[in-house]
Amino acid sequence: MGSSSLLMTFKDSNGRNLVHLFFLYRRLDFFEQFLNERKQYLLRAVDNEGNNVLHLAALLAPQFKLFSGLSAKFQMDKELSWFKDAERRVPHGLKSMKNKKGKTPVDVFFDEHNQLSKDIKEAAKGIADSGMVVATLVATVAFAAALTVPGDKNNVWFIFFIVTNAIALFTSSASILSFLTNFISSRFADTEFVISVHPSLYYGLQLLMISVTTLVYAFIAASFLIFDHTTKWVSYVVTPMGFSPLLVFILFQSKFWDDSYWSKYYRPDPNLGRQT
Structure with missing residues (x-):
């Protein structure tokens, strides 16, 4: 009984009780075990600065203030997910x-994560x-390739060349417009708080990837048109080379998957940042 009373009355030098500390250090597992009807008033208590548990949940995690190992976007996703989870409880x-x-x-959440917002915008x-x-x-x-179409225009490779070259031209043009919308809008204003990159950037990158891929295919089709009646073996040598840019792209994209995995399973070291 004495131990329970001590927990109920415990406060640190900032006037924060045990429930405050659960939210500050993001230990909702302890919070769920600790809280019951007799301790509801602890949840509604405030510290010396008038902060309730949600004010403390809105603060940037103490472990993240030094180093998180995450990109700004993934860290903001984790921070926002944590805050919304705390709000529901x-x-x-x-x-x-x-x-x-x-x-x-x-308001505290916006203030604490303003630098992350700036990093995302940059x-x-x-x-x-x-x-x-x-x-x-x-x-x-x-566009230049479309004006100088090579080879026999009755060849099936000619149709393939025209289609893939047209896709490359139009998707790259659409990609330009997607990226351009970010410069003519106000979403990069200094006063704007953002929690993620705009969808136009995502679609712009997808369109750009399609345009580069189809441009490679158009070049392969052009090689078959040029060497159709002469040294056709050249085309068969060129074709496997067309897949090398895609393999390189997939290899570099492993950084994205690494960030996704890191963001999902990363748990900061509770000893990080402590003075020894």
Whole structure:
């Protein structure tokens, strides 16, 4: 009984009780075991700064303030998922409660994660800028190839060349427009808080990948048109080479899958950042 009373009255130097610390250090497993009807008032308590448990859940994880090993986008996904999970576990009234600085838990979340938002916007700008350059090059090559169609126009490879070259031209043009929308909109404004990259960047990259792939296929078709009646073996040598860019792309994309796995299963070291 004495031990239970001690837990009920425990507070650290910041006026935070045990439930506050569960949310601050993100140990909802302990919270679920600890909480019952007799301890509901602990959940509604505030610390010396007027922060309730949701205010503390909105803070950037102590382990992440030094180093997380995650990209800004994946870290923001984890932070947002954690905060929404915490919101579902507390009384509704805590969501709109203000601390002594006049901030709700959502306000604290925005303030704490403002740098992550800036990092995401910077990464998105880089993606859009680089993507537009590559897409423009692909569109230029595809347009020039369409004006100088090689070989016999009655050949089946001619049809294949026209179709794949047209796909490369139009998808690269669509990719340019997708990336361009990010520069003419206000979503990169300094006052805008973002939690992820805009879908236009994702679709822009997908369209760019399609355009590069079909451009490779168009080149293979052109090789069959040019060497159809002469040294046809050249085309058979060129064809396997066309798959090498795709293999390289898949290899480099392993970084994305690594981030996805890291984001899903990563658990920060509780000892990280402690003074020894």
